[in-house]
Amino acid sequence: MKIATGVDMLEISSDIMGDLRVIxxxxxxxxxxxxxxxxxxPGQLPLIREAxxxxxxxxxxxxxxxxxxxxxxxxxxxxxxxxxxxxNISVLAHKEEKPYINGDKVPLKVAGLEANLGSLHPxxxxxxxxxxxxxxxxxxxxxxxxxxxxxxxxxxxIQVIFTPGHTLGHICLYLKQSKTLxxxxxxxxxxxxxxxxxxxxxFDTELSIRSLKKLxxxxxxxxxxxxxxxxxxxxxxRIVELSN
Numbered sequence: 424m425k426i427a428t429g430v431d432m433l434e435i436s437s438d439i440m441g442d443l444r445v446i447x448x449x450x451x452x453x454x455x456x457x458x459x460x461x462x463x464x465p466g467q468l469p470l471i472r473e474a475x476x477x478x479x480x481x482x483x484x485x486x487x488x489x490x491x492x493x494x495x496x497x498x499x500x501x502x503x504x505x506x507x508x509x510x511n512i513s514v515l516a517h518k519e520e521k522p523y524i525n526g527d528k529v530p531l532k533v534a535g536l537e538a539n540l541g542s543l544h545p546x547x548x549x550x551x552x553x554x555x556x557x558x559x560x561x562x563x564x565x566x567x568x569x570x571x572x573x574x575x576x577x578x579x580x581i582q583v584i585f586t587p588g589h590t591l592g593h594i595c596l597y598l599k600q601s602k603t604l605x606x607x608x609x610x611x612x613x614x615x616x617x618x619x620x621x622x623x624x625x626f627d628t629e630l631s632i633r634s635l636k637k638l639x640x641x642x643x644x645x646x647x648x649x650x651x652x653x654x655x656x657x658x659x660x661r662i663v664e665l666s667n
Contacts (some may be wrong), residue, residue: 424506424600424652425478426647426653427559427598427600427601427603427645428599428600428601428604429451429452429453429578429579429600430449430450430451430526430578430591430598430603431448431449431450431451431478431480432449432647432652432653433447433448433449433471433474433475433478434447434464434474435447435448435467435470435471435474435632435653437464437466437467437470438469439464442557442622443466444496444653445650446461446463446464446496446649446650447647447648447649447650447651447652447653448460448462448463448471448474448649449461449543449605450474450475450478450480451577451578451581451588451598452484452578453482453577453578453579454586454655455577456478456486456577456578457480457484457485457486457487457546458486458487458488458489458577458578458581459471459484459485459487459488459489459504459543460488460490460596460605461488461489461491461497461498461500461607461649462488462490462497462499462504463496463497463499463500464499464500464503464551465495465497465499465503465557465560465561466499466500466502466503467500468500468504468507470509470603471504472498472542475567485508485510485512485647486502486510486511486512486513486516487512487513487514487515487577488501488504488512488513488514489515489516489569489581489596490514490515490516490565490609491593491594491595491596491605491608491627491649492516492517492518492520492589492590492592492593492594492607492608492613493520493521493523493524493530493531493590493592494514494530494532494590494608495530495554495557495558496649497523497608497649498501498561498563499557499561500501500626501514501561502560502561502562502563502564505563507622512526512638513564513566513567514563514564514566514623515565515567515568515569516565516566516568516569516592516594516609517568517569517571517583517585517592517593517594518568518569518570518588518590519564519571519587520590520592520593521568521590521592523590524563524565525562525563525564525565526559530554530558531591531626532554532557533551533554533558533591536550536554537551538635541589542651546635553620553650555599557630567627568586569594570591571583571584571585571594571657572585574595577613578598578600579594579599579600579601579616580587580598580600581597581598581600582596582597582599582641583596584596584597584637584641584665585616585634585637586609586624586631586634586635586637587631587634587635588609588626588627588629588630588631588632588633588635588639589607589608589609589620589624589625590626591626593607593608593609593634594633595607595609595638596619597626597641597643600640601644601645601647602641602643602644603645603647604638604641604642604643604646604647604658606647606648606649606651607647608620608624608649608650609631609634609635609638610635610646610648610654610665611648611649611650611651611652612646612648612650612651612653613634613656614653615654616654616666617646617654617658617661617662618630618665619635619665632666634666635662635666636660636666638666639659639662639663639666642659643658643659643662644658644659645658646658646662
């Protein structure tokens with residue numbers, strides 16, 4: 424779905440462990456660079472390729488991936504993307520996320536399940552094993568680390584907003600030219616409404632709410648949520664409401 428010149432919200436739909444899941448990575452490009460923000464679940468490379476082509480952008484021109492955080496549905500197909508490309512692709516993430524993406528630290532979701540393994544329902548134990556294996560197969564090297572306040576010069580300017588809480592190094596991206604916020608898992612859209620994510624998915628919900636206040640400093644017309652998609656109805660006002 425076209426959001427603005429050089430900005431497309433991709434819609435990737437597939438069956439994940441028996442559930443139909445739709446995720447929304449973002450494609451950003453200009454004449455010099457093609458950037459993918461977040462990289463889907465494991466096994467979604469063909470769907471990502473197809474989504475690129477629907478947007479009219481050649482997948483083979485991809486040369487940068489920015490990760491909002493290290494959850495498996497955001498990094499899952501990145502290793503497959505890197506292996507299959509003819510050109511070098513730079514991988515960017517916040518410095519706090521790097522050790523999880525590189526495989527030097529146990530991912531937060533895996534660590535949380537491990538800490539309660541003895542009391543987990545059998546179905547959750549099966550999910551734990553699958554997620555653990557998936558992470559082991561998805562390790563990639565982060566080429567450049569980001570910090571809050573960084574501005575990338577590409578595509579009219581991309582500002583990095585450090586929004587920890589969902590994970591320790593979660594970031595949002597603000598596209599200055601189109602006043603678009605790429606929210607990652609900071610927010611989601613349900614039944615057309617912009618809401619905070621389920622607290623049970625956060626590492627630290629209080630920290631996440633404090634991070635949300637940072638978004639009120641930006642003039643946001645459009646929000647792209649990884650889960651739920653597009654929101655563009657008085658976005659600034661709604662974000663202020665959620666931050667309070």
